[in-house]
Amino acid sequence: MTASHLSLEEGTMSGSPADDILRLVFSFRRLAHGPADGDCAAGTCEECYALHRPKVERFIEQGVPLHFVIPAFPAKSPNPQKVLGTLPDMAERISLEFLQELCDYTRHYYEPGARITICSDGHVFSDLVGVPDETVRAYGTELEAVLAAIGADAINTYGLEDAFPGFPYEEQRSMLTSHYAVPVEEVRARTLADPGARDIFGGIHRFLFEDRMALSTGRSRNSVREETKSLAYQVIQRSDAWSHLVEDFFPEALRLSIHPQVSHSPKIGIHMMRTRDNWLTPWHGVALDDGEGIRLVKRHEAERMGATLVMRGGRVSHYIAPNVSASVKPLIEEVAS
Template sequence: MSGSPADDILRLVFSFRRLAHGPADGACAAGTCEECFALHRPKVERFIEQGVPVHFVIPAFPAKSPNPQKVLGTLPDMAERVSLEFLQELCDYTRHYYEPGARITICSDGHVFSDLVGVPDETVHAYGAELESLLAAIGADAINTYGLEDAFPGFPFDEQRAMLTSQYAVPVEDVRARALAEPAARNIFGGIHRFLFEDRMALSTGRSRNSVREETKSLAYQVIQRSDAWSQLVEDFFPEALRLSIHPQVSHSPKIGIHMMRTKDNWLTPWHGVALDDGDGIRLVKRHEAEQLGATLVMRGGRVSHYIAPNVSTSAKPLIEEVAS
């Protein structure tokens, strides 16, 4: 494999890949699969030919989970800060191989499905505003944001969601059929359904697990429908950009799944977890897991920030600790 700047940049990104486990994992996970490189190399080379920063887009940072067993509150905390600093450093480090470096557009999808996941639009807006403040505070000048209100300005959020669905969504029946027929789509459905079930179960009283599971199964298909619609809109607005994802992706996907923090959970994200400083670095866990370890809550600027558990030994584990799904 060549040592071209394009391949060097892709090798850097692949080293943080959030990979869905499958039969092609060997060479793909090792970063030696030519097919993986060939999928994305032309886009990187196009930016290099133009002499401009390589542009990545990542639909992410929607809002905090409403589940208090997972998160500390409704606003970004240390988990988001560490993740944003990682993204900025990824852009900075790209300059080692290509002087203009890279830039990342965070395409926040919070308003896309906030009504489905039980998070008010006002809470999503407050989360987004604090995210912008955090980007400014850490000097993340290679990162900008783009949201549903940028795509459909001047309309209420309900109308923005309706416009997104009417212009870009496929019928829910098609989403369901794809999840039944395609392993990759089934894997995405399983992950989204797990998130929704955990969150709804934590907020439900007097309901059986089966009734919540059936309700969230239907919601999961709708979340995927809107998420796919948002993905298509992002593709239309940023056709030249390389696509990053916070979900595990199969090896030869046009999207590159990426970890932003060290974690044992291949699906966990900063908005579904908390930052835990375990003495060997910061890793991402669910709130109840940190509390089960006896971790201490840290306040920063009068607000909850993260946990510390200095007695937890991780034996200098690697940045990314994926577990088999």
């Protein structure tokens, strides 16, 4: 598969179709390692399977495709040190191809396969992260075009405007929080008490701080850090509200996440591309061809190594690492007779 070149031989394991499918998904897990992870910090345990097996088995009993939901693909980060622009590029394309291939690969274990609903959360917190709603809408329109271009017929999208149609985005956000959000004070208390929630807060806060610092001039790091700390609690509040809405609208679906999750979470954190950063996502980075495949890095990291910018269709697409041609393997390899 695109994300890690998984072969069918690697994915073929004896067991029930439900466990084989979960084993496939778990092979791309984005884990938040913590004290509670214990024996499954480096793999999986029976409890990991038991949390999700009933949902998989229900789909199999009904003879219909498995249904995954993943809140993801909100909009590009506003930080030019991380991304190439405001529209989807090769990073999104590779990630969408991975999700489609994940659905395809499930057919090896269960013929109806799977489908994925991308629950785009761009409008959920666009005002908090400094991305205009018009930019979010343009990103979503181009994302649909990419899905069509790659023939991703197992993927559909769902957004805030689908949940609350006919209302301005600001009213949609108000309706989301009034129906599904808990008070920010409760989010703050949970963050202080729960190591998993604290890890999520740390990742969100880091993203916000990096983006706001890149766009701020004449401000101290401490003042920006304090501002983004408050924003992080609000982003988590709305993100949790969106998660609750998605669970309400799609109660039978298996829940994927682009954030690292502890092993025994009701959500399965998942990587869609090779990366060395457990928190990096396609909308916070760029695609880099390093000669062994395409991995996700931040724009400034690609430029620091002297990578070459590639254009596709008259638009910025991705980077190629320097001297990559020296490490490329031939397409046909001679074998000893």
